[in-house]
Amino acid sequence: MKALFLTEIGKTEVREIEKPVPKAGEVLLRIGMVGFCGGDLNGFKGLFELQEYPNVLGHEVGATIEEIGPEVPATWQVGQRVTIYPYLNCGTCVSCRKGRRNACQDNKTMGVRRPGAMTRYITISWQDLYTSSTLSLQELALVEPLTVGFHAAARGQVTGTDTVAVMGCGIVGMGAIASAVHRGAKVIAIDLDDSKLEIAKKIGVQYTINPAKDDLHEALVKVTQGDGPDVIIEAVGSHITYRAAVEEVAYTGRVVCIGYAKKPVEFNTGVFVRKEIEIVGSRNCTNEFPEVIAYLESGKFPIDAVISQVVPIEEAGKALADWAKDAQGIVKIMVNFGE
Secondary structure, eight states: OEEEEEEETTEEEEEEOOOOOOOTTEEEEEEEEEEOOHHHHHHHHTOOTTOOSSEEOOOEEEEEEEEEOTTOOTTOOTTOEEEEOOEEOOSOSHHHHTTOGGGOTTOEEBTTTBOOSOBSEEEEEGGGEEEOSSOOHHHHHHHHHHHHHHHHHHHTTOOTTOEEEEEOOSHHHHHHHHHHHHTTOEEEEEOSOHHHHHHHHHHTOSEEEOTTTSOHHHHHHHHTTTSOOSEEEEOSOOHHHHHHHHHHSOTTOEEEEOSOOSSOOOOOTHHHHHHTOEEEEOOSOSSOHHHHHHHHHTTOSOHHHHEEEEEOHHHHHHHHHHHHHOOTTOSEEEEEOOO
């Protein structure tokens, strides 16, 4: 069966691999849809420090259970549509011992540090499955990236009394926006791409800012009546947006960091002290899968608007390379393996 490999920086290849057989506690999944994520893009560009080469890409999955291995609970049945929790934690490091497996020191995400899902069949533990009787395979493939944004909003302790600014309207940023709106916050979407800001409006943001057209500081001052946002979620991974998040957040505000900055970031640490701000990292997700599935089932998320392109595996490498050359207008590219 065909699989899409990221062979080295800037190069992909479709290779033939063996169809796997489920072991005890595993199911065989027939893959339907897999999304490219920002990590795949950065791995392709050589900007993701965790990426290992060569590797089968993909961890945003919509699939159908094809076969049940031994010792799998009877609640899981052939034909169920599912998505997967793609992170493998060690269970023994300090993060795991504290119950925060998402921040495992030896985390192995599918497609990054172990084989991914961009192939026809994979096996996986039943404990990493989530199902929905109403979501399509395409919708299920959106669940994982949205959970990362939902986790960021949780890390920021977003409430209905907050004004929240999200820097970066890729799919993870869209997840953070969706969660903040869902929590009742007043939300500001910030991006250099007007087409992404239009999608953010469909999710429910009250304000949008394009810093290429308007001064970011002046725009935030106007929207927040001079206070600054209570929470800023950084979902870009740029030294510019990292510094802006710290400088623009309100006194006693919270900054949530999702993006991996591509080079060291210099800060005036006096700002941290004077403002008494909280700065927290946000990695992967914890228990947000059921919440995101229920949110998507509600029909509140503009699914069609965020799907920028759907391609077969034979065109997936070119789609990734084109995305690396020009990300304008691209939110989510999906690889279609068929029902």
